Amino acid sequence: MPKRQTGWNEAKISRYIKEGRGQGELALYKPWLTIQDVPSSGRVHRFIGWKTSREHHLLSDLEFNYHCFCDWAENIIDIREQFPLERELTLKIAEELGINHPTDKKTNTPIVMTTDCFVTMREGTSIVYKARTLKFENDLNDERVIEKFEIEKCYWEQQGIDWAIVTEKELPVTFISNLKFLHIFDNYICA
DSSP: OOOOOOOOOHHHHHHHHHTTTTBOOGGGOBOSSOTTTSOOSSOOEEEEOTTTOSEEEESSHHHHHHHHHHHHOTTEEEEEEEEEOOHHHHHHHHHHHTOOOOBOTTTOOBOOOEEEEEEEEEETTEEEEEEEEEOOGGGGGOHHHHHHHHHHHHHHHHHTOEEEEEOGGGSOHHHHHHHHHHHHHHHHHHO
16 A cells, blocks of 8 residues: 655645645535544544534544534534635745744645634624634644744734634533534444
């Protein structure tokens, strides 16, 4: 079996765009990254969402927990994980902020940055979008993590979309445990 290609170059980015990654809504959305595309230091999750009726690719337990929370919320219409940011804009923002844009260490290719969770929701009679980055609280002490979040924050501000960081502290533990059980049971029965 061939070794997985985890590096980034312009040809791979073009191929992902042609495949429709990061495009579509609800059942037609294709995440920019899938669990096969990135090496993981923790657990990954792949399951069918209730709202979208499609397979979701979540790269951590925290992403899975937040996704379960959003999938249950009545006011949330769509959940798009690993949502890509326009690279030309993130490169410009990084330059303006004096921050090194994330690049592939081997090819020196600027990567396409992603937001962990991009939701469409109802607020009263309006439809709004919210971008959420998920990070364990301990990881917020890393200066490089904060620099990348600055790029992401500025990107969403320029788009006029609410952006925030969600840590494990914002999620109700018992409620999330129950939702995870329901999701796992539901995916097991439907598989």
